[in-house]
Every structure is written in structure tokens, then in C-alpha cells.
Amino acid sequence: MSAPSRPPEGRATSHGENVAQRAGTLLIDAGNTRVKFGWRDDGAASGQAVPRTPLQVAFRHEEVPEALLPWLDEAGLRPRAAMGSNVAGDDSERTIAALLARNGCAVDWIRAGRRLLGVTNGYRHPERLGADRWLSLVGIWNRWRRQAAPGTPAPVHVLAHFGTATTVDTLDGAGRFVGGLILPGRDLMRQSLAAGTAGLPRANGQVAPFPDNTGDAIMSGVAAAQAGAVARQWLAARERFRQEPLLVASGGAWAAIAGEVAHLMRAAGSTRQVLVVDNPVLDGLACLAESGLAPSP
Helix, strand or coil, rough: CCCCCCCCCCCEEECCCCCCEEEEEEEEEEEEEEEEEEECCCCCCCCCCCCCCCCCEEEHHHHCCCCCCHHHHHHHHEEEEEEEEEEECCCHHHHHHHHHHCCCCEEEECCCCCEEEEEEEEECCCCCCHHHHHHHHHHHHHHHHHHHHCCCCCCEEEEEEEEEEEEEEEEEECCEEEEEEECCHHHHHHHHHHCCCCCCCCCCCCCCCCCCCCHHHHHHHHHHHHHHHHHHHHHHHHHHHHHCEEEECCCHHHHHCCCCCCHHHHHHHHHCCCECCHHHHHHHHHHHHHHHHEECC
């Protein structure tokens, strides 16, 4: 298993593409710590796994006012429309919308609904599901549908995202979201130990089977907690649906705990390779932009 490819913070990646004077849709994933921006070209071919380019960038929230428009100019991007997910509060929405309005571009902020592009929301109150979780599920479901041969039964998907918070969500074989977990992310776990105890530092140790120092003990405990949450949901899905789920992983902290997850999944009997995706939120937004549909409440 390998970590998702991720550009350095604040820098765009184009993979050699000529991006001058490109018109399209700006895709926005406003998370708790950073805002990630992606791109879908107008009239892009529909044969790829996800209908967006590899071009993307990430800024911390405080960097966005000074960085977003210069990045668009330098990349030669002229957004005709923008679609976004936001879990960072109203100020983030207002800031981004005001910046893009200078270029005559409006933002459609997507909220969770009951159904979207083949995915059904099984949350008790569907509108309370975070937009990032909702669009991520739409993204991984449609990635699978675009690549699968016609008539192939869909697997159960367990999506684990490792960001500021860790979420572990399950889609059944009909594309229905059946529920999931939210827990503190890797860094929040480390910070809580440092802030809530007198003698434990913010650790930078290594993950080890039998840690023999405080730094390694903290990092190994954090990794075990993160991986344990994944294994719990994977096992619950296997028991409920009587098939081996496909584990999908994303997020900046994935690389640090991938080994621990792999160890637990092998112990649990997994035979599938983990599918690592870069940003399923942007994938879901790109699929929605391609469809031309307005999300229904």
C-alpha cells in the first residue's frame, strides 16, 4: 500500500499539462485545516476514473485571501462555475465566494441530501451529514461505477479518511450509506495527550509492536486507535453483508498509519488491496459537475 500522491502545500501540480486559458469548473474542499482546490475542464472526456484533472492545490484558511486568485492567474484557469464542500464555517464560504465574485464566478455550496448520483443517504437526519463525507461517498461510488464492467456487482465500500478528524463510513452494494464513525484524527490525539497531561509531550516517535519509550508508546497507541476504528467497521460490514468489503483510504495522515492498518486488516482476514484515493471530495464534486444535475434535497 502506498500513500496518496499529494502536492506540496500551496503549490499547484499540473503533471506537464498546458493550463493556459482553460475554462472549467473550480472544485473546492474547505476542510477544518486547509482548503483544497481542484479543476474540471469544460467538455472533458468522460472515460477517466474521475472527471477532473490532476491539477490541484491546498492552502491554509488564512492563506486563501492572498493566494487563491494569483494561483488561478498563474495556472491560466478561468472558472465559469465553482462547486464546493465546506465544513469550516460560514466565514470560509463568504471569503471564497467574495474572491471568486471578482472574476464573475458564483459558488454552489453542496449540502448533504437524500440521494445523489446513485448514492442514498441513510443518516437518521440526512441533512446533518457533513458535506465532505457525503461528497466523498459520491466520489468513491462513482469511481467504482465508471471503472466496473457492465453488470458487475458492486462491492461494499468502507471509506476511511484520515484528516483533522478521522471518519470511517460504509456504503452497501446498492450505494446506500449505512453509517459510520467520527473520531479525533492522528494529530488531535497527540495534541490531546500533550494538553491534558502533565508529563506526556507531543510525541514524534515511531510505531512499534512493543514500544520501549514514551514517544514511540504515544505514536503506536495513536496508530493502533486509528487502525482499530477501521478494522471495527470493516469487520462489522463483513458480518452484516456477508462479503469482504473494499477498503478505501484517503487523507494526509494515511501514510503515517498505513502500515498499522495493513497489519490489522491482514489479521482480520482481508485479501483485497486497499484502494488509496487522493481526494474523494473533489472527485464527488467533479462527478456532480459532469452530470449537470442540481443536487436534490
